[in-house]
Every structure is written in structure tokens, then in C-alpha cells.
Amino acid sequence: MAPIAPRSGDAVFANVERVNAELFTLTYGAIVRQLLTDLEEVEEVNKQLDQMGYNIGIRLIDEFLAKSNVSRCVDFKETAEVIAKVGFKMFLGVSASVTNWDADGTCCSLILEDNPLVDFVELPDTCQGLYYCNVLSGVIRGALEMVSMKTEVTWVRDMLRGDDAYELKVKLLKQVPEEYPYKDDE
């Protein structure tokens, strides 16, 4: 790892503009609430949240690269570390840990002990299938796609469903080689 001057997640987090945590949590809550009312099906809400996350992710990656000065990662392992230690810290103020690597280093788990999105939330019986934080998986998927990595992000553990932590499984599907978007003759 030899970036020019990579800034730590804490350093970036200290310099960005922040909003009140409760305002943030309640705003996100209001979005989920509204989606539940509009779409009715919990499955649809999960999909929609993921899509919203994706749309955030594909934009957020630019801001992330601009502010953090992180240089190109050598492998997926380093990518995962950067997401966990710098990415989460920079945008959510918490850091995650990376574990459960599989043998070929394409699949790992991001574990969040603390998650500002879910303060106050308790899942009622009517939305048991809801992945309340599904927006996060979308963000990671979108962001990685913009740096030419196709990934699949799924929730493994969710505190709202009674588990002891939040665990996101990130699986690298394929690395898309960079190429010019246009052919010469077009």
C-alpha cells in the first residue's frame, strides 16, 4: 500500500459537513416508511432501497476518491479494507471490520457493530422480511461498479432481526477490464 497521502477515515470525517444524527436517522426512517406505504410489498421495498443505494453509490465514489486521496487498490482485499476503514468512517462515522475471507479472496464479510441508520428502529411483525439498511448494500455495489468491480452484496446478519451485529457479505463477481467506451469508427 503506497498511496501518496491517503487520509484516514477519521481525518476526512472531521472535515466534512455533518448533520445532526437524529435528523439523519429520522429522515432515512421517513424514506423507508414512505416506501412501505407506497409499494406495500416488503420485497419491493428491499429492491427499491437497493436501487436508491446504487444510485447514491455511483455518485458517492467520486466524492470518496476526491476527498480521501486513496490510490488504486492492488487487490480486492485492500478494496474491502478501504471500504470498511475509510469509506464507512467518512460517510457514516463508524468503521467496520472485514472478516470471513474465502480461499480465493473474492468474498468477505463487512461487520458493523454500530449503525447510525437504525437508532430507535424496531421491526414490527408486519415487516419482518424488510432489510431496513438495504440502502447500504446498494451503495457499496454502486460504488464498486464505478471502479470496475462487479459485486454482489447481501445481508447475512441484521441486529433488527435479533442477530448480534450487522454483517454484509460482499462477493466479487468479476473485474471488468477498463476500456474506452467508444470504438474508433463510431
Place this chain on the structure above:
Amino acid sequence: MASTGCFIIVSKNDIPIYEAEVGSAAKKEEAAHQHQFILHAALDIVQDLAWTTSAMFLKAVDRFNDLVVSVYVTAGHTRLMLLHDSRNEDGIKSFFQEVHELYVKILLNPLYLPGSRITSSHFDTKVRALARKYL
């Protein structure tokens, strides 16, 4: 300490959204119905009384034989009502204040619709624990 107790939360639209028998006495169904009846009868008094004072805790507003109704009105006009036979006003006040805090947490849950029934089992356990502690 308390042998009888019944605690309910009434939403601002006069719909009960949470009920719990908190006494240590043996539970009889008839008694539970009677308790609800007494509490509902006290609602009218609460309505008049609530606007005469700026305090949230209205103390004892009504009595029926040896049973006393104490009420706590939140800013959103949700009423926490407790039927009890003990004379421990400080304990009741602390009980109401802590339940109020729990209630605010429930309200902040984006998936809870204000005015709907409180089904959270976590809330239920906490309220019962508070009742054992203070009443």
C-alpha cells in the same frame, strides 16, 4: 408492594394503545374489566383537568373504593393512566416519567404509526420491569 395495578396508554384520539395488568395480586378477568371501566370513566375528568395545569403529572384524579387513578399527560396529549391502591406518589411519578421516555422512543421508531397499538414486546417487558421497580 402494590397488590393491584392496571396501566394503560390512551392515544389522543381516545383509543387505548397499550394495556398491562401490573399488580402482584392474582389476576381475575372480572377485575381486569372493572379496572378498564374505572380508567375509562376517569378520562372525562382528565380532559377537564389537563388544561388547568402546566404539569404533566396530574397526580390522583379519581378514586373508586380503595382504588386510585393517577394520570400523566404528555405534550402530544397521550395519556398514561395508572390504577393503583398504593400511596406512593413519588414512585408513581418516577414510573410515569420513565414510561414516558420509553414511549418517546417508540414514537421515534419510523415504522410505528402514531396512534396505533404498541405491539413491541421490548416495550412491554420494560414497562413491567419499571412497574416492579417503582410501584
